[in-house]
Amino acid sequence: MDTMLHITPSYTSLPDGFSIPADQLHPATTSTVVTLPVIDLSGSRDDVCHAILHAGKEFGFFQVVNHQICEETLREMEAVCDEFFELPVEDKMHLCSDDKSKPNRLFSGSNYKTSSKMYWIDCLRLTHTIRIGDSKNNWPNKPQRLREVFENFIEQTRVLGMELLRMLCKSLGLPLGYFDGDLSGGDMVLGVNLYPPCPEPSRMLGLPPHCDRNLLTLVLSGAVQGMEVFYNGDWIKVEPMPNAFIVNFGLQIEVVTNGILKSVEHRVVTNMSLARTSVLTTINAANDCLLGPAEELLSDSNPPRYRTIMCRDFVRIYTEWLEQCEGDMKHHMKPFKI
Ligand code: OGA
Numbered sequence: 001m002d003t004m005l006h007i008t009p010s011y012t013s014l015p016d017g018f019s020i021p022a023d024q025l026h027p028a029t030t031s032t033v034v035t036l037p038v039i040d041l042s043g044s045r046d047d048v049c050h051a052i053l054h055a056g057k058e059f060g061f062f063q064v065v066n067h068q069i070c071e072e073t074l075r076e077m078e079a080v081c082d083e084f085f086e087l088p089v090e091d092k093m094h095l096c097s098d099d100k101s102k103p104n105r106l107f108s109g110s111n112y113k114t115s116s117k118m119y120w121i122d123c124l125r126l127t128h129t130i131r132i133g134d135s136k137n138n139w140p141n142k143p144q145r146l147r148e149v150f151e152n153f154i155e156q157t158r159v160l161g162m163e164l165l166r167m168l169c170k171s172l173g174l175p176l177g178y179f180d181g182d183l184s185g186g187d188m189v190l191g192v193n194l195y196p197p198c199p200e201p202s203r204m205l206g207l208p209p210h211c212d213r214n215l216l217t218l219v220l221s222g223a224v225q226g227m228e229v230f231y232n233g234d235w236i237k238v239e240p241m242p243n244a245f246i247v248n249f250g251l252q253i254e255v256v257t258n259g260i261l262k263s264v265e266h267r268v269v270t271n272m273s274l275a276r277t278s279v280l281t282t283i284n285a286a287n288d289c290l291l292g293p294a295e296e297l298l299s300d301s302n303p304p305r306y307r308t309i310m311c312r313d314f315v316r317i318y319t320e321w322l323e324q325c326e327g328d329m330k331h332h333m334k335p336f337k338i
């Protein structure tokens with residue numbers, strides 16, 4: 001990897017080779033302001049369960065407040081992420097890799113050379129194993145408190161994520177522990193996404209339109225806007241709320257719920273003046289677990305819409321299919337449809 005975006009002092013124009021298909025750049029309509037549902041987790045459990053299902057069906061996305069993860073944890077996490085990106089180059093370049101099979105790495109969207117697409121993002125991506133502990137020993141050891149703070153953040157967001165899945169089960173009529181065990185036993189991913197100020201936001205994205213390939217993603221977004229969600233044929237901007245988590249359902253939930261919940265496309269736009277940092281954690285099914293529509297949700301009038309396959313095959317086939325379609329999301333679930 002030659003360099004990363006955040007290391008170069010500042011760009012006055014897009015570097016050579018940066019270009020994005022026009023259909024991905026279609027701007028969000030500003031005339032309709034649609035806010036994502038905000039779910040207050042201190043409300044009555046029945047109301048919260050209902051709200052999660054409702055928001056999931058309508059948007060695939062919502063924000064949660066009063067989630068029991070204290071502000072100190074959030075501020076510490078943000079501070080350590082900033083400190084990480086501010087480290088001298090020599091303290092982080094050894095982490096840089098374009099090898100997607102590496103569990104822990106730092107990479108730049110400016111180096112997605114394999115697909116000839118480039119995006120305005122630098123990303124630290126770390127893996128946390130659920131089944132065998134101490135994955136943090138393979139994480140960066142600078143800044144000094146990174147491992148401890150990241151581990152605490154991951155553990156707390158996992159508790160939140162599992163609680164949201166339990167409440168989803170309640171509203172779907174699934175056994176409460178349906179997602180416990182292997183279905184949520186895959187490696188968790190911690191992503192720290194840094195989107196530096198971009199000289200030409202109208203020609204560049206931070207992340208292309210995509211669906212997450214997991215069960216659930218929790219995003220801690222700073223105050224800077226950037227995430228957009230596809231809704232009713234249009235892009236809508238997510239207005240981040242202080243201390244809230246943005247929650248979205250991934251493709252694995254779409255399969256398990258037989259399409260009752262859809263994994264919704266989202267993207268990240270850039271801006272000229274402000275860097276944006278977001279932190280996300282994901283809950284995933286284990287590679288060696290069978291992924292398919294839950295029996296409890298099927299009936300003669302609601303037959304399975306997706307094949308049941310091993311999770312590792314699901315992710316592999318999806319990734320290969322999307323590469324073949326060059327990221328075009330129109331038929332992205334086709335390989336799994338019955
Ligand atoms: C992602 C993602 C959103 C963000 O990494 O999958 O959608 O705000 N990130 O960084």
Ligand code: NI
Binds near residue numbers: 212266
């Ligand atoms: Ni995403």
